[in-house]
Amino acid sequence: MQPLETSKGSVAFRPANIGDVEKFRALRLFALKDAPTAFSGDYALSAEAPTRYWENRLKPSEGSIVFLAEHHNDPIGTVGIQQGDRPKTRHSAVIWGVYVRPEWRGLHLAEHLIEACVHWTKSRRVELVKLAVVTENASAIRCYERCGFKTYGTDPRAIYYEGRYYDEYLMAREID
Numbered sequence: 001m002q003p004l005e006t007s008k009g010s011v012a013f014r015p016a017n018i019g020d021v022e023k024f025r026a027l028r029l030f031a032l033k034d035a036p037t038a039f040s041g042d043y044a045l046s047a048e049a050p051t052r053y054w055e056n057r058l059k060p061s062e063g064s065i066v067f068l069a070e071h072h073n074d075p076i077g078t079v080g081i082q083q084g085d086r087p088k089t090r091h092s093a094v095i096w097g098v099y100v101r102p103e104w105r106g107l108h109l110a111e112h113l114i115e116a117c118v119h120w121t122k123s124r125r126v127e128l129v130k131l132a133v134v135t136e137n138a139s140a141i142r143c144y145e146r147c148g149f150k151t152y153g154t155d156p157r158a159i160y161y162e163g164r165y166y167d168e169y170l171m172a173r174e175i176d
């Protein structure tokens with residue numbers, strides 16, 4: 001993938017691998033603390049998880065991948081995608097963990113991360129990519145709509161955090 005030249009410098013995009021476990025762990029934990037209602041993942045549980053858990057998330061496999069956005073080798077954004085693993089679900093994939101560090105937002109880095117996922121699906125006969133986003137997360141919704149995702153439903157009370165429930169929009173994009 002080509003690096004992206006931004007007003008803050010060059011950003012490289014690449015698939016993560018098992019050697020990125022500490023980088024990915026640190027970024028994901030930062031994300032869970034920074035935006036707790038954006039993810040179903042839990043900071044405290046994730047912080048206690050053994051290295052094996054993080055390695056399993058990064059381990060290259062036929063049906064899943066994590067991408068990193070980096071500036072001078074520092075991870076500044078991430079996304080994961082998981083293809084259905086059964087004959088009846090292989091035609092779709094779910095994007096998870098979309099995150100860009102606060103100081104790098106507004107530069108459409110998330111769009112590039114999502115396009116990396118969509119590109120990855122193309123050789124895998126994936127017809128549909130899905131994701132879920134909290135209905136109040138205007139920044140993410142704008143980004144997903146720009147990437148061609150359309151809302152097909154609402155998951156009520158999808159997230160519970162500190163005494164409040166959050167609904168999520170379910171969004172999907174057809175893959176040509």
Ligand SMILES: CC(C)(COP(=O)(O)OP(=O)(O)OC[C@H]1O[C@@H](n2cnc3c(N)ncnc32)[C@H](O)[C@@H]1OP(=O)(O)O)[C@@H](O)C(=O)NCCC(=O)NCCS
Pocket residue numbers: 035038039097098099100101102104105106107108109110111132133134137138139140142143
């Ligand atoms: C959602 C998120 C991934 C978008 O990443 P991004 O690379 O900044 O995306 P974009 O540059 O396309 O910006 C999306 C929208 O955010 C808003 N935005 C612009 N600058 C921003 C900034 N500095 N900070 C926050 N939001 C900003 C704008 O509305 C923008 O839409 P527009 O360009 O059409 O005006 C990022 O805000 C993020 O990591 N948020 C916290 C975690 C999260 O919500 N993840 C999504 C889980 S579903």
